[in-house]
Amino acid sequence: MVLPAHGGQPARIAASIGMEAEGRVYDFSANINPIGPQAWLSDQLPRLMKEIANYPDPEYKEAYAALSRQEGMNPEQLLLTNGGAEAIFLIAQLFHGKKALIIDPTFSEYERACRAFDVEITHLQLNQSFRFPVEAMAQRVAEVDVVFLCRPNNPTGTLLSFTELEYLLKLGLETDTTIVIDEAFVHFLFETELSVKKLLAFYPNLIVLRSLTKIFAIPGLRAGYIMAGADWVQKLQKKQPPWSVNGITAGLLPALLSDENFMARTKDWLKGECEKLTENLTALGFIHTVSSVNFYLLKDGNRPNDTEKLFRFLVANNIIPRDTDNFKGLDGRYLRLAVRSADENDYLLQVLKKWRDQPC
Ligand SMILES: Cc1ncc(COP(=O)(O)O)c(C=O)c1O
Known part of the structure; x- marks a missing residue:
């Protein structure tokens, strides 16, 4: 079966295995916050309609001021991008013709961006329990110019520890190796102090990128x-196309970032649903990663080789999971599922119970 490279395309995912999901479709394939988008967003749109007919402010003054306030960083250390994806491609572009290290399974766009800019890639694998192979990574740091790390890692949801990261950053300082940390899902972490942002002050070889697309559920806006350090930001800015961030996104950013109530509701929802899912999935005999965020990997502990059958069974019940065929090192052995709203997660558990109760 040939499945789309990313989640969030339920009809295409179902069609790729010759099936059609009818009626209500439960999309567990994209890791988007089900609490969003905020209801007030549509009230703001009339005000922002004029942005459609104008070029955005090339300096994005208001958006940068809001981001700078939110992060407690100087605007010179920040670069707004058209989603996390643009950030990845801008960074890869700086390493044109050089060497990168990628730890699989992880987000596929690091590899695609490296290929786009002729960056030679060395791969390492997470270990059996999806921990980072830190000693093997340390050995490779000297051989490459840049290491792409996803933290929390997509698709496993696991975190590289601060101690491990600092160990690699120190080595990187000695060997002139840059460490890029993709924090696309950091806003979902129960404890946001787990962000590596505070290390930026000590390690000039650290670049952190983030997405706001997931947390605010705005994949259509991006x-x-x-x-990063101001010198990195200047270099990256030179590579960025003009007006890369659209005027509507830029106009919404201050209000989005200051909506603390939304962030609090998101954390409450996620904590409650993660606890419920962990308890019920374990009781039903499913193996799943202990994720720190809003997605997890799952396979049937009793039928570990039946993941493709489980995939089809879920689609037949209108649940669209994310297959893991194109995640190097997972090769379809697990499904990735988003943590959705309470009623969607309840439906998923009901269908998984049905799977468990049926004869093999
Ligand atoms: C780990 C990771 N980084 C970056 C991105 C891209 O983010 P955006 O949708 O904001 O471009 C994604 C999207 O799936 C992701 O999973």
């Missing part, structure tokens, strides 16, 4: 940013 928003992201890079946090």
Whole structure:
């Protein structure tokens, strides 16, 4: 079966295995916050209609001021991007013709961006329990110019520890190796102090990128940013096309970022649903990653080789999971599922119980 490279395309995912999901479709394939988009967003749109007919402010003054307030960083250390994806491609572009290290399974766009700019890639694998192979990574740091790390990692949801990261950053300082940390899902972490942002002050070889697309559930608008030393930001800015961030996104950013109530509701929802899912999935005999965010990997502990059958069973019940065929090192052995709203997660558990109760 040939499945789309990314989640969030339920009809295409179902069609790719010759099936059609009818009626209500439960999309567990994209890791988008089900609490969003905020209801007030549509009230703001009339005000922002004029942005459609104008070029955005090329300096995005208001958006940068809001981001700078939110992050407690100087605007010179920030670069607004058209989603996390643009950030990845801008960074890869700086390493044109050089060497990169990628730890699989992880987000596929690091590899695509490296290929686009002729960056030679070395791969390492997470270990059996999806921990980072830190000693093997340390050995490779000297051989490459840049390391792409996803933290929390997509698709496993696991985190590289601060101690491990600092170990690699120190090595990187000695060997002139840059460490890029993709924090696309950091806003979902129960404890946001787990962000590596505070290390930026100590390690000039660290670049952090983030997406706002997931947390605010705005994949059609797109928003992201890079946090790094001012010299990095200047270099990246030179590579960025003009008006890369659209005027509607830029106009919404101050209000989005200051909506603390939304962030609090998101954390409450996620904590409650993660606890419920962990308890019920374990009781039903499913193996799943202990994720720190809004998605997890799953396979049937009793039928570990039946993941493709489980995929089809879920689609037949209108649940669209994300297959893991194109995640190197997972090769379809697991499904990735988003943590959705309470009623969607309840439906998923009901269908998984049905799967468990049926004869093999
Ligand atoms: C780890 C990771 N980084 C970056 C991105 C891209 O983010 P955006 O949708 O904001 O471009 C994604 C999207 O799936 C992702 O999973």
